[in-house]
Amino acid sequence: MLDSNISRYIWRYTRMQQLWILAIVALSMVPYFMAFSLPKNIVNGPIQGGGFETPDATQVFGRLVLPWPGGEVVLFPGVALDRIDMLFALSAVFLALVIINGLFKFYINTYKGKLGERLLRRVRFTLVDNVLRFPPQTFKRLKGAEVASMVKDEVEPLGGFAGDAFVTPALLGGQALTALGFIFLQSVPLGFITAALVSVQVLVIPRMRRRLLVLGRERQLTARQLAGRVSEIIDGIGTIHAYDTSNYERADIAARLGRIFKIRFDIYQWKFLVKFINNILASLTPFLFYSVGGFLALNGRLDIGQLVAVIGAYKDLPGPLKELIDWDQNRQDVQVKYQQVIVQFAVDDMLDPAIQTVTPAVPAALEPPLAAINLRVVDDGGGVALERVNFAVNPGEAVAVVGIAGSGSDTLAEVLARQVWPSGGKVTVGPDNLLTLPEAVTGRSITYAGSDGFFFSGSVLDNLLYGLKNAPQPRADAAALTPARRFQQIESRLSGNPDVDPEQGWIDYAALGLDGEAALLTHVLDVLESVQLRQDMQELALRSCVEQANHPALAVQLVALRERLRQELQERDLTGLIVPFEPGAYNAEATVIENLLFGHSRRHDLVAEEINANPFFFGLLKDQGLCDTFAEMGREIAANVIGLFADLPPDHPFFRQLSFMSADDIPAYKLLLQRLEKPGTAMTDDDRVPLIRLAFEYIEPRYRFGLLDADLKARIVTFRQAFHDTMPEDMRGGIEIYDPAQFMDTGTLLDNVLFGRISQKFRDGADQVRDVLTGLLHEEGLYDDILAIGLMFDVGSGGRRISVAQRQKLTLARALLRQSAYFVFNRPLSALDTKSQERILTAVLAGLRARAAPPGIVWVVATPALAAHFDRIAVLSDGNIVENDTPAALMEKNGIFRDMVAA
Amino acid sequence: MQNRLANNDHGQRKGQNVLLNDEVRMLRQVPMFAGIAPAKLKLLAFTSERVAFRAGDVLFRQGDDGNAAYVILEGRAKVLLNTPNGEIEVAEISENAIVGEIAILCDVARTATVRAVTTVEALQISKENFKKLLLDFPEMTLEVMRVLADRLIRTTAELTAARSKEQALH
Structure with a gap:
C-alpha cells in the first residue's frame, strides 16, 4: 500500500493526472512565449514606427497561416490596420494573452492543489486504515497523540x-x-x-x-x-x-x-x-x-x-x-x-483487509462450541499467562470463570473475545480458528465487555448504540442522494476512501428482532433497567436543560406536572415542601436577587456578582430606594458574619456554610465596616456594591439573621414588577421571567417541574421531592421521555463526565443490547459493591437466559460467591484450569473453589 | 445593628421564623450548653440546620448510624427502645432537650428511636460540626464532660438503688 519511495508512491496513484497536467503546462507555454515577444513588437512597430514609415501605411494584422506540405493554408487572411489601430489591436492581444496566461495558471494551480489534496486524503486514510488493522499487541507501545x-x-x-x-x-x-x-x-x-x-x-x-x-x-x-x-x-x-x-x-x-x-x-x-x-x-x-x-x-x-x-x-x-x-x-x-x-x-502481522470487509448481512450462526484448545499466552514480560488451557462453552450455557488476579482468568476472557492473540494453541468456533474468521462474524457473534470499556465522546445513547453499528443498512431511496453527498462519494472513490455514509442507518433492527427506531428505545430502557442505570439516567435528565422548541409536548406536560406535584405533596402531608414562585409574592426560600429578578438570567450582567455593571437595574434599585436598604442589610449581614466567624481560622470547615462570603473576604469587609462606623462617613457607591452583593445572596430561613420584614418583602415584589414592566427591549431576551404557565428553556427539567425552592425545614427535603416526582413521572407516562433526555447526556472525553460505576454499567448495557451467540464478560462490575454486583449479575443472567436463542456466557466474576449463579464454574490458578464443574459439585469437593468462597 | 436585630426579635410570631438569637436563647436552656458563651452558641446555631417533623415522624431510629444530634426547639417527642418484648417508651422529651448526642460523641449506632408526638421544630447539629466546635473551644468540651459526668453520677445512683432494691427482694 505505502511505497517506501515518495515519488513512486505519487506516480502510482496520480499517473494520469500528472501526465495531463504536464500536457497542460506544455500547452500553456505557447501563449506564455507569445506574451514574451509581443511587447517588443509593440515598441518596434506602432510606437517607434517600424513598418509605418509613411503616415497612411498599413500592416496586416491577425493573418493565420497553417504550414502545409506543398504550400500553406491561409486560415485567416488578416486585416490591414494603420499605426494607431495596430497599436490598439496589439495591445488588445497583449491583454488577451495576459488573461489567458492567468487562466492557465489558475487552472494549473487548482488542478495541482486538487491532485495534492486527493493524495493527502489517500495517505491519511491509509494510515488510519492501517491502525485499524494493527494486531492488538502493537497498541501496548503506541502513543495516541x-x-x-x-x-x-x-x-x-x-x-x-x-x-x-x-x-x-x-x-x-x-x-x-x-x-x-x-x-x-x-x-x-x-x-x-x-x-x-x-x-x-x-x-x-x-x-x-x-x-x-x-x-x-x-x-x-x-x-x-x-x-x-x-x-x-x-x-x-x-x-x-x-x-x-x-x-x-x-x-x-x-x-x-x-x-x-x-x-x-x-x-x-x-x-x-x-x-x-x-x-x-x-x-x-x-x-x-x-x-x-x-x-x-x-x-x-x-x-x-x-x-x-x-x-x-x-x-x-x-x-x-x-x-x-x-x-x-x-x-x-x-x-x-x-x-x-x-x-x-x-x-508485522497486520490484519488481512478481508477480515474487516463491510458485511451488511447477518452472519450465519456459528457452529458450537467456542473453545480454547491447548491455549498458551505469553505476556509482554515473557511471563506465561495461560498454559495448555482447554476450555469450551456452548450456546445456552453460563460459565463462571473464577481466579485471583494473575491467575489467567482475565486473559482467558480476552483471548476468547479476540482481544489478545494466543502465543500457542488456538481458539476455535466450531471447526474454524477464531483469528481467521472475519470480524463481521466474530465481532457480532461474540460480545465482549470488560471492566474498562472505552467511551467515545458523544451522548450516552451514542455510546450505547455503538456496538450495533456494524454495517450500513441498505438505503430505501437510493436515488435520493443529495448533490453534496454525490460529490462526497465521487471524491471518496478518487482518493481510495470508502464511500460509505456514516450518517446512513447503521442499525439492523430486524437482526435485533425490533420493529424499528421506536422499539429500540424500549429495548434500551429494558437493558438499562437490568443494569440499574435508570435512576442515573433520570438524575442526568432532571439536571439537564432542554429547549421547548425541541420537546414541545414534554414541555407542556412538565408545566402541567407542577400543579400535580403540589397536589401530591399535599396528599402526603408534605405541604410547603416546595415553596413555589408566585408572581405577586416573595419566595422566602429563594435569595433576594432571585426575588428581584424573578426569572432565569441568560445575561452576564444579570447575576448577583455583576449587577452593578447593569446601569438599568442598578438605577432602578436607586429609584426605588432599595439601594440604601440593601446596603444597610449587607452591612448587618457582614457584621453578623464577622461576629460569628471572627475567631475561626480561615480554613475552618464552617466557612463552607457561607455561600456569599469566603474567609478571604472577611478582612476586606471588616475594614469597610470600620470605616463606615466613623461618624460623618457617607457611603459611596463603591462601598455599597460589595454590601449589596451580600444582601442579594441572603435567604432568611437559612441564615436566620432576621433582616427581611414584611415591608421589605413587599418592596422587593414592587421592584420586581417595575423591573419587568420597564425593562428595555434588549434586556428582555436576557431573562426568562418565572411564569407558572410557561416552560423555561434556561432552567433544568427539575427546576421546571419544581418551579419553586425546596424548603430548608424538611429533613432530606430534596430526596422526598425526588421520590414523589419519580412516582408522578411514572403515573403520567413521562418517565420514558425523561429517560430519553438523560440518554442525550454528553459523556465527555473518554466518558469522564460520568462515574466509573456508571461507565461499567453502561459498558455492560452496551453489550446486552446486542444479539450474540456468546457473551464474554471480564469483571464488568468491579467498581460496584458486592450487593449491587449480585443484583445486576442475576438480572443480566436471567435476561440472557430468557432470550429466544440463549447465548453462551463466560463471566469472569470478581467474587467467587457470585459463581453460584452459573451452570458451571472454571477455576483458574497460575494459568491453568484447576477445577471445572457445576457449582454444587465444586462445593462438595474439598478443592480450591471451596477455599476461595470460604475465604 | 444590635438594636435592629433586637427589635426584630420582638416582632417574632412564635413557631414561625425563629431567628438565630432565639435559637441561642433556647440553646442556653439546654444544660449541656448553659455554660457556653452566647457567641459560640450563635455559631453552633448558625452552622446547624433547622428541621421540622410532623407528628409521628421519626427523628432517628434505633440501630441506625448516628450523624446528628437534635435540640428540640418546639414540640414533644417520645424516646422508644426496641426490646425483645416489643417497643417500650422510656421517656418523653420537649423543648430545650437534646437527643442523639451519644451517637455522635461515641460513633455508635443509635441506642433508641425518637418519634415526634406533636409537630416538632428542631435544630439539627451534625456530627462533624459538633466535634469541630468541641475541638475549637475546649471550654465547651469541659461543659459537655461535666454534663455527661453528671449523668453518669445519676445513672450510678439509680443503678445502686435498683441493685439494693433487688437485693432487698431476695
Missing part, C-alpha cells in the same frame, strides 16, 4: 508536494537546459565553464543539505515525542497532582523544547550557510564570464557580441536552477517525513 500528530501534521507537506513532484522538475529543468544550450551555441568554452559550475552547484549543494535532512528527521521525531508527552500529561493529570510532580513535568517539557530549539537553530545555521555558498557559486559564473570571457575577447579568441549574448543568456539560468535545487530540497524533506511516518505504520 504521536500517531495523531503523524496522521495530521507530518504527512501534510505531502499534499503540497504531490502537485509539484513531476511538473516542476520538467518545467524548470527544461528552462535551465534551454538557457545552457543557448550558451553552448554562442560559445563552446563558456558553455563548458557554465556547465561545470552548474554541475558543482547541483552536486555540492544537495550534498551539503544532507545534514539538513538529518536535522529535519530529528526535528520531526522530537516534535512527535513532544505531542506524545503533552497527551501523557493530560491523561495523567490526576497522578501528577497527587504526587506533586508538576514541576518534574515542567522540567521535562522545557528540556524537550530546549532540544527542539537546538535542532531548529542548527537547521537555520546550516540552511543559511548553504544559501550563502549557493549564492557564491552562482556569482562565480559571471565572474568567470567577465574575467575568462573578457580575457578571451581581448585576445581576440572570442567575439565581443558572443560574450554579451552569453552573459544575457546566463541571466535566465540561475533562477530556474535555484528553484530546481529548492524543489529537490523539498522533495528530500517530504521523502524523509514520509519515510519516518510509514515505518511506524509498517507493522
